[in-house]
Amino acid sequence: MTAAISLAVVDDHPLFREGVIRSLTEMEGLSIVGEGSSKDDALRIAATHRPDVLLLDISMPGGGLEAISLILEQIPDQKIVMLTVSEASDDVMAALKYGAKGYVLKGVGARALADIIRSVAAGNSYVAPTLSARLISEGGSSTEVNPFVALTDREREVLELASGGLSNKHIGLKLDLHEKTIKHHMTQIFAKLGVTNRTEAAMAFRDELEKRRQ
The missing domain is CATH 1.10.10.10 (Winged helix-like DNA-binding domain superfamily/Winged helix DNA-binding domain)
Structure with a gap:
């Protein structure tokens, strides 16, 4: 039997975090090993539990984007997925630039989120389709970017x-x-x-x- 994919969820909204954890726990092949609400929690969880996939919010104490680089500096192979309400292109680009493997909007369903997590755990990347299309569109007019x-x-x-x-x-x-x-x-x-x-x-x-x- 294939080992379960270990997960940690870091979000400073307790009700949302608990809902995500409850939903993912019900999905076959996924196991929650940690939860937190801040950048410091994310760093601690990554170092202590080494989850296969770490779900991070952007807007939380200490900053989710800031956590990405700090985590990857210590654990280069850590797979990070941003789970956020932010649709700002700057946030998407920054998250991917810093090394996140996925960018998911909070309106996603539990089953779809589970599929994304499995895909990222397998070595793939993911950006919400609406955001991906926007980035491609904006990229077409920004070829001069250094x-x-x-x-x-x-x-x-x-x-x-x-x-x-x-x-x-x-x-x-x-x-x-x-x-x-x-x-x-x-x-x-x-x-x-x-x-x-x-x-x-x-x-x-x-x-x-x-x-x-x-």
């Missing part, structure tokens, strides 16, 4: 060191982070800059510095 804007402060720091010729191992030592964490940051950097290797990333970084000097 991809370096999408990098987090940590990713810029890692890219700068990588461009200086340091290996993942040495970057990790310099920043006091695990080599696996640096590898995760490099993967994110490649994806955001549209490059496939360190050399291309370094060249893009140098070109960007040159543009800023002009």
Whole structure:
């Protein structure tokens, strides 16, 4: 028998959180291992319980978006799904930029949410269809956007060191982070800059510095 997918739900609205937990508990193959109401709770739950999928609200004490980067810095393979009322494109883009694997609106039904969780646990990504269509539409008129804007402060720091010729191992030592964490940051950097290797990333970084000097 396949092991149940472990979940944690972090939302500062008790009634909503309890409803989600109750609904998902009734779904076959899903197991709730933790719940909380703030960014600090999310960090603690991720570190202590290591759920297969962590459901986070955006609007909660400490900030859901802020929690994403902090969690992934410590646990790079943690799968995070935002469950929120926010349909703002900026929030969607920020969540995906920071590393969330899914973005779901709170109007979703329990069965659909369970299917999304199973899909994300299997390694897929998900964005609510209405939001995905909007992002594609808006993206069509924003081809001039500088991809370096999408990098987090940590990713810029890692890219700068990588461009200086340091290996993942040495970057990790310099920043006091695990080599696996640096590898995760490099993967994110490649994806955001549209490059496939360190050399291309370094060249893009140098070109960007040159543009800023002009």
